Amino acid sequence: MSASAPKTALTPATHTTPPARFSHGVRKGTILQVAGQVGFGPAREGEAPRPVGPGLREQTLQTFANVEAILKEGGAAWEDVMMVRVYLTDTDHFAEFNRIYDEYFAGLEEAPPARTTVYVGLPAGLLVEADALAVLG
Template identity: 55%
Template sequence: MIITTENAPALPAPLSQGVRKGPVLQVSGQLPLDPETGEVVGATVAEQTAQALRNVAAVLEAGGATWADVVMLRVHLTDPAHMAEMNEAYESIVEAPFPARTTVSVRLPPGLLVEIDALAVLDIPQ
């Protein structure tokens, strides 16, 4: 099932905001874009991390999931030196117990400092 929501930005690319198959929900990489304007939110890694995570949360919700269902997050940073600042913003939104996470350094379009995707596994009703 394709997951879409107006509470996360629609990207001009051939991808879905999320895809759910059974109890598995994959959220596509979310950028720090305002869902209403499509503009980048914030100039710092902390601001952009918070917005990207809000976008992830919106797709999770649209797919019937919460942060408690997330088993893996992948964070893509443009500069490894931003790790501490990203971690601080991340920890203020994603609460313990924390999901597994991978963080890699990548090149993103100008002005973008972070992209985050998520994998959630929902409980199947008995």
């Protein structure tokens, strides 16, 4: 990767402008980093982001859709993802999350990404957050 490769911020049309000075995703050369995404539904003009539902399944699937939108915006796909970090608010959600995760990624043709899962506090109503690191090429 050339040191002179431009660093490009990625914000899909489905996402709101970040609430602080960060990017939803950044690509530089063949590296694409997706910032932590949560289960907010697609952006609606004049409305604050809201979780898609109260359940882990709905929020997890929307979280993955939000990560995927940024991957696509940067020219990547799940097959390019090397690492996924998952943040859960409740240790009791681990087994259910793993079932959803396994189902979601069942179609990957190459090795699944490495994954770390940690337990955190998230804003009220949010149950899961995920970020991803992709390498293209």
